[in-house]
Amino acid sequence: ADIISTVEFNHTGELLATGDKGGRVVIFQREQESKNQPHRRGEYNVYSTFQSHEPEFDYLKSLEIEEKINKIRWLPQQNAAYFLLSTNDKTVKLWKVSERDKRPEGYNLKDEDGRLRDPSMITTLRVPVLRPMDLMVEATPRRVFANAHTYHINSISVNSDYETYMSADDLRINLWNFEITNQSFNIVDIKPANMEELTEVITAAEFHPHHCNTFVYSSSKGTIRLCDMRTSALCDRHAKFFEEPEDPSNRSFFSEIISSISDVKFSHSGRYIMTRDYLTVKVWDLNMENRPIETYQVHDYLRSKLCSLYENDCIFDKFECVWNGSDSVIMTGSYNNFFRMFDRNTKRDVTLEASRENSKPRAILKPRKVCVGGKRRKDEISVDSLDFSKKILHTAWHPSENIIAVAATNNLYIFQDKVN
Amino acid sequence: MECTLDAQSLISISLRKIHSSRTQRGGIKLHKNLLVSYVLRNARQLYLSERYAELYRRQQHYPDGAPLLAMPACPPPPAASPPELGALPLPPDAQDREARSCSAVRGGAELLEVPVCAAPPELQQRAPCRDSSPAFYRASSTAPGPGSPPGLLYAAGCDFGAPHCSSRTTVLDLDTHVVTTVENGYLHQDCCSQCPCCCQPAAGLASPPPAPGTKRKYYPGQEEEEEEGVEEGEPGGGGVAGGPPFAPCTKRARFEEYSAEHPQDSSNISNLISIFGSGFTGLVSRQQADSEQPLNGQLCSKQALASLGAWTRAIVAF
Numbered sequence: 001a002d003i004i005s006t007v008e009f010n011h012t013g014e015l016l017a018t019g020d021k022g023g024r025v026v027i028f029q030r031e032q033e034s035k036n037q038p039h040r041r042g043e044y045n046v047y048s049t050f051q052s053h054e055p056e057f058d059y060l061k062s063l064e065i066e067e068k069i070n071k072i073r074w075l076p077q078q079n080a081a082y083f084l085l086s087t088n089d090k091t092v093k094l095w096k097v098s099e100r101d102k103r104p105e106g107y108n109l110k111d112e113d114g115r116l117r118d119p120s121m122i123t124t125l126r127v128p129v130l131r132p133m134d135l136m137v138e139a140t141p142r143r144v145f146a147n148a149h150t151y152h153i154n155s156i157s158v159n160s161d162y163e164t165y166m167s168a169d170d171l172r173i174n175l176w177n178f179e180i181t182n183q184s185f186n187i188v189d190i191k192p193a194n195m196e197e198l199t200e201v202i203t204a205a206e207f208h209p210h211h212c213n214t215f216v217y218s219s220s221k222g223t224i225r226l227c228d229m230r231t232s233a234l235c236d237r238h239a240k241f242f243e244e245p246e247d248p249s250n251r252s253f254f255s256e257i258i259s260s261i262s263d264v265k266f267s268h269s270g271r272y273i274m275t276r277d278y279l280t281v282k283v284w285d286l287n288m289e290n291r292p293i294e295t296y297q298v299h300d301y302l303r304s305k306l307c308s309l310y311e312n313d314c315i316f317d318k319f320e321c322v323w324n325g326s327d328s329v330i331m332t333g334s335y336n337n338f339f340r341m342f343d344r345n346t347k348r349d350v351t352l353e354a355s356r357e358n359s360k361p362r363a364i365l366k367p368r369k370v371c372v373g374g375k376r377r378k379d380e381i382s383v384d385s386l387d388f389s390k391k392i393l394h395t396a397w398h399p400s401e402n403i404i405a406v407a408a409t410n411n412l413y414i415f416q417d418k419v420n
Numbered sequence: 421m422e423c424t425l426d427a428q429s430l431i432s433i434s435l436r437k438i439h440s441s442r443t444q445r446g447g448i449k450l451h452k453n454l455l456v457s458y459v460l461r462n463a464r465q466l467y468l469s470e471r472y473a474e475l476y477r478r479q480q481h482y483p484d485g486a487p488l489l490a491m492p493a494c495p496p497p498p499a500a501s502p503p504e505l506g507a508l509p510l511p512p513d514a515q516d517r518e519a520r521s522c523s524a525v526r527g528g529a530e531l532l533e534v535p536v537c538a539a540p541p542e543l544q545q546r547a548p549c550r551d552s553s554p555a556f557y558r559a560s561s562t563a564p565g566p567g568s569p570p571g572l573l574y575a576a577g578c579d580f581g582a583p584h585c586s587s588r589t590t591v592l593d594l595d596t597h598v599v600t601t602v603e604n605g606y607l608h609q610d611c612c613s614q615c616p617c618c619c620q621p622a623a624g625l626a627s628p629p630p631a632p633g634t635k636r637k638y639y640p641g642q643e644e645e646e647e648e649g650v651e652e653g654e655p656g657g658g659g660v661a662g663g664p665p666f667a668p669c670t671k672r673a674r675f676e677e678y679s680a681e682h683p684q685d686s687s688n689i690s691n692l693i694s695i696f697g698s699g700f701t702g703l704v705s706r707q708q709a710d711s712e713q714p715l716n717g718q719l720c721s722k723q724a725l726a727s728l729g730a731w732t733r734a735i736v737a738f
Contacts, residue, residue, distance in 0.1 A: 061447075064446060064447065151450055198454065199454075203451065220451055252462075253430060253459050253462045253466075256455060256458035256459070307430075310430075310433070310459065313437075
């Protein structure tokens with residue numbers, strides 16, 4: 001199994017897609033709940049697996065293009081088939097995932113093995129009929145959106161109009177129509193005329209969940225810009241600019257790195273945005289630009305370890321963050337296979353661990369605690385024993401239920417609320 | 421912050437990261453290299469401020485009169501510095517910058533490695549002269565030799581005070597108010613708009629303000645052609661405005677030309693100065709910072725930091 005690089009539920013929560021470093025997409029489907037076995041509350045089983053992207057080589061620039069899937073985004077379901085967008089660093093693809101449970105039988109010109117019959121040997125004609133067969137799930141690439149990004153694609157986002165979507169790389173954001181693959185509109189371009197003047201890059205972008213003209217993008221400088229596509233064709237001028245002034249007492253060599261935003265997500269309501277930087281998660285109200293309304297410390301004990309985290313490159317890890325269906329709880333990952341949840345109403349938080357050794361299936365997860373200094377209690381883990389190679393960067397929350405998917409390197413964990 | 425790394429180690433680690441990013445699969449990650457360049461800049465600032473602090477202490481011992489001051493020997497560079505960097509990681513769409521980027525990083529690496537390394541032989545030693553007609557002030561390194569001090573600075577007696585602290589040669593053109601610094605062939609050029617001696621901000625800048633890029637409807641494939649076209653059109657050997665024509669440095673000089681982003685540069689620098697004051701009080705004592713003023717110290721430190729911008733951008737430029 002390869003390292004999982006993205007996890008995403010579809011709009012109903014029936015399907016869960018994962019992408020990995022090898023360019024594969026694996027889709028899980030939730031079992032129908034049966035009254036006979038109420039304790040098996042709809043488990044997720046593999047539904048389809050396909051190779052989405054292959055490694056490529058750009059001969060012009062002598063660059064290898066990784067096949068790693070950076071993001072998957074589902075389209076809302078409009079017919080029996082499912083559609084999703086998957087992207088690597090350079091190319092976005094639209095995949096159709098459909099079921100086939102019948103096949104035609106009784107052709108005239110070919111026999112059951114597919115061999116052609118000699119027409120002169122045919123004496124009677126029959127009408128082919130559809131007969132049931134074992135369910136087959138097939139994935140076919142329906143569109144390939146290529147050659148539009150010079151830099152590495154970090155985000156894709158489907159618009160609420162369901163006709164367009166955007167793809168963002170380090171310096172540009174392009175708007176696409178699903179039907180048109182040989183053209184895209186550039187809507188944001190922050191590339192300076194002189195690359196020596198470059199001071200920030202785009203790190204994530206997302207459309208507003210309801211307003212098809214509005215989107216946000218985050219930057220490596222810790223700022224978020226909200227843009228309205230109605231104001232101009234090129235949204236270089238933002239409509240809103242969200243930035244929290246830096247705390248000068250926290251200044252260090254690595255201030256720029258830890259303030260870089262790795263993920264930005266609109267709440268389901270569309271009223272808030274959540275951003276993740278290296279040490280914190282922040283919730284912003286769209287109506288207040290000068291500071292976030294909530295800040296949650298994910299793993300502040302790492303603040304004194306930034307030097308070593310810089311040396312081993314962990315400081316560049318890009319953690320994602322997610323809202324639950326009602327926007328009352330937010331979740332993000334950490335190291336040592338820990339992930340954190342923050343309840344915005346009760347202000348309580350919990351640290352949980354995704355690991356086979358430390359929890360049996362169906363057992364309730366035990367909250368974890370990291371001991372910062374002084375005496376370590378029995379169940380606590382000291383900062384120095386954290387395993388920084390076990391990081392949870394990608395998590396997903398079911399759109400309406402308390403089911404979460406957590407990717408721990410090359411394992412996928414699915415947790416549910418306990419059944420009473 | 422518990423940090424066992426000093427500025428020099430950070431610089432060498434950062435350069436190593438930039439170098440190794442070139443061979444990583446998937447091409448150069450612009451974002452990561454940008455962040456590394458920020459660390460480089462921060463570390464270099466600290467490094468320079470420490471050196472400047474040392475210089476100031478020495479200046480205290482040699483009151484005005486001595487025309488040339490010897491720079492204290494720099495601490496030996498960490499052995500971890502890569503002895504030779506290959507071509508800098510290439511950006512996807514600016515490959516023809518390679519030669520210039522190369523030199524920048526090499527220059528940066530050389531800065532670390534060779535405090536006693538000779539400056540290019542073209543640079544000649546000249547006594548500082550207050551109103552010589554080309555209005556150049558020049559300080560240059562002495563002849564190479566393990567024992568010789570790496571760089572020389574001006575006495576405070578000069579009208580235009582202490583130039584760049586860590587460079588081998590600093591030249592000020594009083595016409596254009598452009599300060600040009602050359603370190604082992606690595607050239608960068610600073611606007612001395614912050615110089616209190618200069619009444620007006622630097623008017624003559626090296627290059628015209630960059631033409632706004634055309635950004636409109638994007639057709640796949642077209643963008644890259646435009647990019648390459650623009651870059652190839654630029655002369656590789658454009659002279660440095662107001663700077664002396666150093667032969668080996670033309671291509672590098674071109675790379676380091678500044679344009680209208682200088683005002684922004686100044687504000688960045690002043691922010692960094694204030695950050696410095698608050699963030700690294702343990703490393704640069706406040707008393708030193710304050711008493712630098714009468715000796716054009718503020719100018720000097722600002723200049724020292726000003727040059728960082730060039731170096732930083734050199735690393736980042738893809």
